[in-house]
Amino acid sequence: MGVDFQNVIEGLMVSIRPLNLLWVLxxxxxxxxxxxxxxxxxxxxxAVLIPITFGMDPTSALILMAAIYYGAMYGGSRxxxxxxxxxxxxxxxxxxxGYPMSQKGQAGQALTISAIASxxxxxxxxxxxxxxxxxxxxxxxxxxxxxxxxxMLFTLSAIVSLSKGNMVKGFIAMSIGLxxxxxxxxxxxxxxxxxxxxxxxxxGIDFLVVIIGVYAVGEVLYNFIGIDSxxxxxxxxxxxxxxxxxxxxxxxxxIRSGPxxxxxxxxxxxxxxxxxxxxxxxxRQLSKNPERFGKGAVEGVAAPESANNAASVGAFIPxxxxxxxxxxxxxxxxxxxIMLGLRPGPLLFENSPDMVxxxxxxxxxxxxxxxxxxxxMVGLLVRILDTPPKVLYPxxxxxxxxxxxxxxxxxxxxxxxxxxxxxxxxxxxxxxxxAPLILAVIVGSxxxxxxxxxxxxxxxxxxxxxxSSVSTTLTIMTILSVLYPFFLGWLQKRKQKQA
Amino acid sequence: xxxxIGFISVLSLLIMAGCGGSSSGDGEGGAEFPQEDIEFVAxxxxxxxxxxxxxxxxxxxxxxxxxxxxxxxxxxxxGSGEVGWQYLSGQDAHHLAINSSLVxxxxxxxxxxxxxxxxxxxxxxxxxxxxxxxxxxxEFEKGKDVMEQLKEDPTSLKIGVAPGLGNNDHLSFVQAAxxxxxxxxxxxxxxxxxxxxxxxxLLGGHVDVAxxxxxxxxxxxxxxxxxMIAVSxxxxxEGLEGVPTWKEQGVDMVFPHWRGVMGPPDMTExxxxxxxxxxxxxxDSEAWQKVLENNEWQSFYKDSSESKxxxxxxxxxxxxxxxxxxxxx
Numbered sequence: 001m002g003v004d005f006q007n008v009i010e011g012l013m014v015s016i017r018p019l020n021l022l023w024v025l026x027x028x029x030x031x032x033x034x035x036x037x038x039x040x041x042x043x044x045x046x047a048v049l050i051p052i053t054f055g056m057d058p059t060s061a062l063i064l065m066a067a068i069y070y071g072a073m074y075g076g077s078r079x080x081x082x083x084x085x086x087x088x089x090x091x092x093x094x095x096x097x098g099y100p101m102s103q104k105g106q107a108g109q110a111l112t113i114s115a116i117a118s119x120x121x122x123x124x125x126x127x128x129x130x131x132x133x134x135x136x137x138x139x140x141x142x143x144x145x146x147x148x149x150x151x152m153l154f155t156l157s158a159i160v161s162l163s164k165g166n167m168v169k170g171f172i173a174m175s176i177g178l179x180x181x182x183x184x185x186x187x188x189x190x191x192x193x194x195x196x197x198x199x200x201x202x203x204g205i206d207f208l209v210v211i212i213g214v215y216a217v218g219e220v221l222y223n224f225i226g227i228d229s230x231x232x233x234x235x236x237x238x239x240x241x242x243x244x245x246x247x248x249x250x251x252x253x254x255i256r257s258g259p260x261x262x263x264x265x266x267x268x269x270x271x272x273x274x275x276x277x278x279x280x281x282x283x284r285q286l287s288k289n290p291e292r293f294g295k296g297a298v299e300g301v302a303a304p305e306s307a308n309n310a311a312s313v314g315a316f317i318p319x320x321x322x323x324x325x326x327x328x329x330x331x332x333x334x335x336x337x338i339m340l341g342l343r344p345g346p347l348l349f350e351n352s353p354d355m356v357x358x359x360x361x362x363x364x365x366x367x368x369x370x371x372x373x374x375x376x377m378v379g380l381l382v383r384i385l386d387t388p389p390k391v392l393y394p395x396x397x398x399x400x401x402x403x404x405x406x407x408x409x410x411x412x413x414x415x416x417x418x419x420x421x422x423x424x425x426x427x428x429x430x431x432x433x434x435a436p437l438i439l440a441v442i443v444g445s446x447x448x449x450x451x452x453x454x455x456x457x458x459x460x461x462x463x464x465x466x467x468s469s470v471s472t473t474l475t476i477m478t479i480l481s482v483l484y485p486f487f488l489g490w491l492q493k494r495k496q497k498q499a
Numbered sequence: 500x501x502x503x504i505g506f507i508s509v510l511s512l513l514i515m516a517g518c519g520g521s522s523s524g525d526g527e528g529g530a531e532f533p534q535e536d537i538e539f540v541a542x543x544x545x546x547x548x549x550x551x552x553x554x555x556x557x558x559x560x561x562x563x564x565x566x567x568x569x570x571x572x573x574x575x576x577x578g579s580g581e582v583g584w585q586y587l588s589g590q591d592a593h594h595l596a597i598n599s600s601l602v603x604x605x606x607x608x609x610x611x612x613x614x615x616x617x618x619x620x621x622x623x624x625x626x627x628x629x630x631x632x633x634x635x636x637x638e639f640e641k642g643k644d645v646m647e648q649l650k651e652d653p654t655s656l657k658i659g660v661a662p663g664l665g666n667n668d669h670l671s672f673v674q675a676a677x678x679x680x681x682x683x684x685x686x687x688x689x690x691x692x693x694x695x696x697x698x699x700x701l702l703g704g705h706v707d708v709a710x711x712x713x714x715x716x717x718x719x720x721x722x723x724x725x726x727m728i729a730v731s732x733x734x735x736x737e738g739l740e741g742v743p744t745w746k747e748q749g750v751d752m753v754f755p756h757w758r759g760v761m762g763p764p765d766m767t768e769x770x771x772x773x774x775x776x777x778x779x780x781x782x783d784s785e786a787w788q789k790v791l792e793n794n795e796w797q798s799f800y801k802d803s804s805e806s807k808x809x810x811x812x813x814x815x816x817x818x819x820x821x822x823x824x825x826x827x828x
Contacts, residue, residue, distance in 0.1 A: 047545035047574075054558060141703035145689075185579075187690040190608065190664045190826065199578030199585065202610075268699050322702065323718055324695040331693065335546030339555070341793040345718025408544065408576045446692075453689045457657060457705065 004353065008130065011357025014059070015365060020358070023064040024366040031071020032374065034087075036079050038216040038396070040403045041088045041208065042072035043329045050336045058340040059355045063362040065333045066316065070122060070363065073272065073309040074370045077114045081301070082107060082384050085216040085396060087403075089207060089442050090272025090308040092435060093280040095215070097293060097300030104296045107382050108240035113298055114305040115374035116242075117254045121306030122367040124258030125265070125313035129360055134349070136314075137321040140266045145453035146467040150474035151267070152447040155274050156439060158281040158481045163433040167485065170436045173427070177440025180205055181448070188452050200412035207442045209404055213417045214434055216400040218424020220393045225425075240378050242298070250302035253283045261307025265314025268326040273442050275311035276304035277435070285484060313363060320356055322346055532773055533593050536569040539760075540596035542583020544576040548794075549597045552624065552758050555790040556781060565780050579663070581611050588617060590763045592770040595621060599758045603814050604665050607821050615814070619766040620806040622778045623759035625791065626799035627712045628732040629671040630742070632725045634704060642729025643748040645708055646679035653685035659706035661691040665826055670817065671731045671754035672710040673824045678750045684825030701725055712756055713739070714795035731755070732797075757799050759806060775802050 014020065034045040046065050053061040076091030081098030094114060101110040128136070143151070156174060163170030183194045184204030195201040257279035264275040283303040284293045293300050315326040323345035325331035334344060342355075349356055384392070404417045427434055454464045465475045537560075541553040553572045560566045575583035580601045587596040598615070605611035631642045639645050648655060660669045669688065676683050689706055691697045694715040701709040702724055709716075713730060717739065720727040727742045731754035735744060745752050762774065781787055782800045791798055801809055821827045 050545055051554065051558075141699060144700070144703055144705035185663065187663060187692065192610065199581040199611075202578040202581070203576070268696065318699070322699065322724075324699045325693075331695070332546040334695075335551065338794060339551055339790075341789075343718055343795075346722035346724050347718060409574055410577060410582065449690075449692070456687055456689060 007353040007357045008361070010354055011359075012361040014354065014358040015063070015361040020060055020063055020362060021365065023060050024067045024362050025369055027064040027067025028071040028074075028366050028370045028373065031068040031073075032075035032078075032370065032377075034068070035072030035075025035091070036087060038079060038085050038087050038212050038400050038403050040399075040406060041076075041329075042069045043332050044406050045072070046329060046332045046336065050332075050339070053336055053340065056340070058337055058342040059358050061340055062333070062337055062342075062355070062359050065336060066359060066363060067366045069315075069329050069333070070309060070312045070366065071370055073305075073312045074115060074118050074374050076308070077118075077301070077305055078111065078374075078381055081110045081114065082381065083216075083392075083396065084219050086211060088272075089211065089438070090276050090311070092211070092215075092273065092438055093276040093304030093308075094301055096280060096304075096435070097295070097297045100294065100296035101298065101301065102385070106239075106296065107385060108378050109242050109246060109298070110301050111378045111381060112240060112375055113242050113246060113250055114301050115371050115378075117250065117257075117302040117305035118309040118374075119367050119371040120254045121258040121261055121308070121310035122313060122363070124255075124306075125262040125310035126360060126364050126367070128259065128262045128310075129313060129317060129363075133317050133321055136263070136266050137317055140268060140318060141322075142468065142470060143267055144467070145450040145457060146464045147470045147474070148267075149447055149450040149454055149464065150471045150478065151274070152443040152450070154474050154478040154481065155277055155443065156436070156447075157478045159277055159436050159439050161481050161485050162281055162284065163436065166431075166433060169431070170433045173432050173434065174436035174440045177437040178444045178448075180210070181441050181444025184445070187449055198412060200408070200410050204445055205416060205441065206407050206413070207438065208407055209413050209416050210420050210441045211438055212400045212404055213420025214424035214427070214438065216396055217417060217421025218428060218434075220396050220400075221421055221425040222428045223389060223393060240375075240382075246298045249297070250299040253279075253299040253303040254306040256286075257283070257303040257306040258310045261310035262314040264307075265311030265326065266317045268318045268324050271315065271327045272308040272311040273439065276308040277439060279303045279307035281481070285481075309367075316359070319344055320348055320359070323348070532770055533566075533568055535593055536571060537566060538590075538594045539570065539572045540583045540587050540594060541572055541574050542576065542580040542596060542598075543574065545574055548627075548758060549580075549599070550574060551794060552597050552760075555787070555794075556760075559781050559784055559786045559790070560777065563781070563784050563786060565777055565784075579605055579610070581605060581613070584611075584613055584618070587761075587763055588613065592762055592766045592774075595760050595762050595774070597758060598761050600667050600670075600756070600813065600817065602761070603810065603817050604670075604821065607814075607818055607827060608665050609827070615761065615810045617764055618761040619764060619771065619803070620810055621760045621762050621771065621774045621803050622782075623757050623799055623801040623806050623809060624778075624782065625794075625796035626755035626757040627714055627796055628730050628736060629668055629710060629754055629756055630713045630716045630720075630727045630731070631672065631675075631729040632701060632709050632711065632716045632720065632727045633707065634701060635723060635726050637707070637726065639708070639728060640726075641743060641748055642675065642745060642750075643679075645728070646676055646681060649676060649681045649686060650679050653682045654687055656687070656707040657705075658686060658688050659691055659697045659700045659709040659711075660688050661694050661697045661711070663690060664688065664824070665821060667754070667756040668710045668712065670820045670824070671752075671756075673820050674752050674754060674816075675729070675745055675750050677820070677823050678752065683823055717795065755799060758796075759801075771803050778802075 034040040045068050076087050077094035080086040080091045080094035081102050084095050084099040086092045098110045160170040185202050261275040284290050315330050318324040318326040319330045325334045404413045466472045539553040541550040543549040557570045557572050575586050602615050606614040633639050694711050697709050697711050700706045719725050729745050730742050733753050
């Protein structure tokens with residue numbers, strides 16, 4: 001597809017109209033705020049805004065809702081870094097090194113680098129969008145049940161192999177997550193599994209409740225145990241701007257993760273969680289000193305942040321080129337624009353190129369606005385660390401409950417939240433890695449359904465793993481990622497022997 | 500002094516609130532209905548058809564001045580409508596909920612105690628029609644061809660449907676298949692989470708045939724990305740004149756995917772009459788026509804008494820189809 005640059009320029013002109021700039025600013029700010037709060041994610045924020053978009057011009061509505069979406073990617077990492085409580089699946093990877101950085105007194109720098117990484121990821125994705133939207137859309141269609149299953153299996157194996165020296169615990173955590181993901185109606189047969197006649201459980205356990213419970217509530221409980229020994233003195237927040245060395249360390253990880261996150265974002269249903277996890281594990285495996293990861297490595301913050309923002313832009317490709325929502329948030333956005341009389345479909349690019357390019361340009365402007373906004377806010381946000389625990393932790397609890405309620409307006413979720421808070425506490429005390437559990441809950445049910453669909457589609461079971469070039473590649477990568485830690489261990493032993 | 504002013508104002512507020520509570524709560528005999536804010540329950544998350552219907556009703560009834568009282572929309576997702584409807588069953592006539600065939604099939608499938616008879620049907624508002632689609636390069640040119648192939652070998656085709664067995668998209672396919680004598684329990688349905696997933700599965704060639712609402716398939720069909728080969732409507736659909744109905748293909752079937760509204764059980768006749776009045780006024784408004792057009796819904800209005808008869812007839816049909824498809828005994 002040749003890109004008509006005249007359309008691109010015209011789109012730019014529309015997107016810099018003052019009113020549209022205002023929508024981008026409002027959307028980006030709102031997105032950042034809801035992204036920061038545990039449980040309140042972009043999907044909720046967009047849903048709440050639907051009535052407001054009723055009177056709006058469809059293009060402006062789309063600009064506003066898109067800005068909320070990628071704004072939340074900027075905001076999501078804030079609470080991951082400062083409080084170890086991610087607000088959404090795609091912000092989990094930012095806790096791995098972001099929180100250790102902030103404990104080391106580098107909170108300001110972690111926040112700054114994550115904003116810059118988001119910008120770089122976002123810009124890569126926008127360029128990718130302009131040049132490759134259509135070919136990528138048809139590439140994404142080649143992902144059938146077998147390919148999705150392998151992608152998810154690969155992500156899970158990558159995350160388990162991450163818990164080095166602790167792989168058994170990582171595996172146990174993942175298995176618990178997979179078990180939890182079977183709760184609810186089984187799509188293929190319509191059978192209710194482990195729902196105990198509670199209708200609220202029939203759609204499964206919302207992974208966001210699990211995230212809020214295990215991270216936010218678990219973190220509060222964990223700190224509560226040691227609250228008397230917590231020093232009330234001011235924690236160091238360190239410098240705000242990053243050092244030259246940090247930039248050197250994170251430059252390539254950000255540049256690599258952008259395109260990678262973008263590609264994963266294009267796949268309907270994969271999304272920011274998988275993108276950020278995979279980019280984190282990739283960087284760790286590429287790193288010369290992987291032992292720095294998990295202890296506050298700056299590239300461990302930069303890579304996933306670049307990837308998840310790129311994924312959020314990529315998720316618009318299936319929506320705008322084919323009318324297929326690629327993520328929970330884009331599904332809500334699709335619902336909203338249909339109400340406005342717009343019908344994203346395969347002809348949207350042909351019929352209203354102006355609108356598509358206005359949106360893409362607004363994303364470009366929005367990303368620049370957001371990086372400025374987020375860096376300016378760093379000084380304000382690090383003060384959260386000065387808040388006395390007695391004030392901060394009850395506040396987090398309140399936010400956790402509010403966030404949970406907004407997911408499906410049901411009290412049942414509160415019980416689930418508390419149960420997962422206790423599970424989170426136990427996992428922290430027993431030193432279990434949390435990420436494999438969460439990731440398994442996020443992808444588990446899709447993974448199972450895709451597996452079952454591919455068994456039906458392929459008469460020979462083994463064909464699932466080698467059904468296409470995509471799934472063969474993913475199979476090989478999965479095997480490698482599981483064997484990699486063992487290989488590394490073997491290499492180290494040999495070195496020691498030689499020495 | 501300030502303290503006292505504050506205290507007195509709080510006190511007076513409390514008294515006012517108390518009065519308000521008692522006058523609306525007891526509903527003194529003869530008082531006009533409605534006496535308080537109206538609430539529409541969308542038994543699903545924001546963004547879907549139920550939510551869209553509730554929000555469109557809210558907007559039109561307020562904007563056109565059909566209802567003076569405040570109208571709120573609440574989302575109660577979960578259990579394929581079960582959570583929202585259970586909530587409704589404990590409310591009074593100020594609360595309505597959106598419904599669809601699930602209010603019947605949940606019960607038939609043994610997933611719910613509630614049926615439409617546990618509520619007061621107030622109206623059927625809209626319908627969508629259901630289509631069968633195949634990839635453009637497919638050998639099948641008509642719905643009939645698909646069915647004949649399935650009759651020969653029920654496992655030879657993979658059929659994509661969302662979001663669960665026993666829903667309209669699935670059952671309309673079952674009804675057509677039944678007419679051709681297909682061994683339905685053997686047919687291989689692949690169930691996807693949403694209509695969008697079914698569209699991408701068909702575009703990517705991961706299923707051979709898909710059944711989905713016309714609105715989901717229309718854009719793709721017009722772009723030549725796939726080929727719609729049957730629709731469940733009475734007559735050919737505007738804008739899709741090239742697609743034959745099932746009736747034309749020798750299957751005596753019209754299969755709507757309707758949405759309606761219902762109130763809690765035990766509503767008085769005045770209350771039912773009030774809602775019949777208001778809903779019919781809304782349905783006649785120009786704004787409602789615009790909503791239908793934007794969402795590609797068709798008008799399917801039936802008032803409260805017609806709705807009741809319609810639901811009864813639908814229950815019979817669904818019961819038969821579910822047992823035909825092997826989902827119930």
